[in-house]
Amino acid sequence: MNDVIREQLRRWLFCFLRPICVLLCVSFSVHGAPFAFLANNTNQTIDILDIASRAIVATVQLPASPTRIAIGRGNKEVFVTSEINKSISTLNTNSLEISNSMPFNGTPYAIAADPIRDRIYVTDRLRNIVGAFDTTDYSKIYDLPVGDSPTNIVINATATRLFVVNNKDNNVMVFDLGTRRLLATISVGNSPIGITLSQDGTRAFIANTESQSISVIDVRALRVVFNVKVGHHPQAIAHDPLRRRILVTNRIDETVSVVSLNSRREVIRIGVGLAPTGIDFVAGHREYFVVNEKGSSISIINANALNVTATIALPRATHAFGHFIMQ
Numbered sequence: 001m002n003d004v005i006r007e008q009l010r011r012w013l014f015c016f017l018r019p020i021c022v023l024l025c026v027s028f029s030v031h032g033a034p035f036a037f038l039a040n041n042t043n044q045t046i047d048i049l050d051i052a053s054r055a056i057v058a059t060v061q062l063p064a065s066p067t068r069i070a071i072g073r074g075n076k077e078v079f080v081t082s083e084i085n086k087s088i089s090t091l092n093t094n095s096l097e098i099s100n101s102m103p104f105n106g107t108p109y110a111i112a113a114d115p116i117r118d119r120i121y122v123t124d125r126l127r128n129i130v131g132a133f134d135t136t137d138y139s140k141i142y143d144l145p146v147g148d149s150p151t152n153i154v155i156n157a158t159a160t161r162l163f164v165v166n167n168k169d170n171n172v173m174v175f176d177l178g179t180r181r182l183l184a185t186i187s188v189g190n191s192p193i194g195i196t197l198s199q200d201g202t203r204a205f206i207a208n209t210e211s212q213s214i215s216v217i218d219v220r221a222l223r224v225v226f227n228v229k230v231g232h233h234p235q236a237i238a239h240d241p242l243r244r245r246i247l248v249t250n251r252i253d254e255t256v257s258v259v260s261l262n263s264r265r266e267v268i269r270i271g272v273g274l275a276p277t278g279i280d281f282v283a284g285h286r287e288y289f290v291v292n293e294k295g296s297s298i299s300i301i302n303a304n305a306l307n308v309t310a311t312i313a314l315p316r317a318t319h320a321f322g323h324f325i326m327q
Contacts, residue, residue: 034282036289036325037078038318039066051282054312063089063101068321070113070120075326079120081108088122102138110152116159123150130164146173151193156201163204165192172206174222184222188215196237205246207234214248214259226264230257236321238281238288240303247288249276256290258306268306272299278320282327291320
């Protein structure tokens with residue numbers, strides 16, 4: 001075999017085998033380290049970012065433009081709503097393929113995965129309901145009537161409580177998932193959107209966009225215990241239990257507010273990228289990851305120093321909300 005043919009064969013093998021190797025490596029190691037799942041509305045994909053290497057290691061084509069995602073129990077699946085296509089898709093995190101896509105009778109928006117059962121909960125912002133679905137066969141189990149424009153939902157770690165943020169009613173509904181009974185309707189600030197639970201499940205943090213505030217709910221007492229002013233148009237919240245603080249993305253200010261839960265006040269604002277929306281905390285790395293939707297980037301904030309230590313450029317404008325990092 002002469003040198004020219006050998007070189008051509010080497011290049012052909014490299015081009016042919018490299019994508020297969022990349023896919024196999026990602027599929028094998030996707031559960032071994034934190035990965036961020038970033039929804040892209042513009043080209044109907046999800047980019048998968050390796051937190052350790054700060055690199056996008058895979059891009060998965062979706063059947064439709066994604067709206068919100070939820071990481072399933074055991075990190076085996078990622079569920080994706082599409083408000084435009086009126087559907088819910090399931091991404092298998094082992095094969096990195098879409099294993100199921102089902103039509104949704106309504107307008108699916110926010111989604112939460114049950115941490116105990118094979119079940120997901122999806123809000124319909126137009127019909128003002130939350131639908132519960134069995135993920136083994138994707139049959140609907142029941143609907144819960146909720147308030148006007150349910151924009152976000154979250155489930156506690158024991159799967160006993162469901163929290164629904166009703167944007168136009170300025171309240172949060174709390175349901176008992178065992179009895180499906182409404183336990184409380186709690187008034188918060190104007191135009192609430194983001195919600196996060198504390199790690200121990202005793203507090204719920206609500207971002208009120210028009211009030212430019214955070215409402216903190218005592219989950220046992222089912223009432224607001226205090227409110228904190230933050231930046232302009234707060235969106236999403238990340239909780240750091242060790243340092244007893246929350247970080248809040250302020251979309252219009254292009255900042256992140258740091259709120260001390262001890263002093264109950266904002267202690268600092270950190271400049272980030274253009275239109276920050278999602279934020280998630282990786283405790284093992286002691287870092288917050290802020291998705292700047294219009295900036296096509298991620299700002300990384302050190303949990304101790306409270307400054308931006310790195311910025312990851314993304315290939316496209318991306319959207320993230322709730323817990324988008326698989327840990």
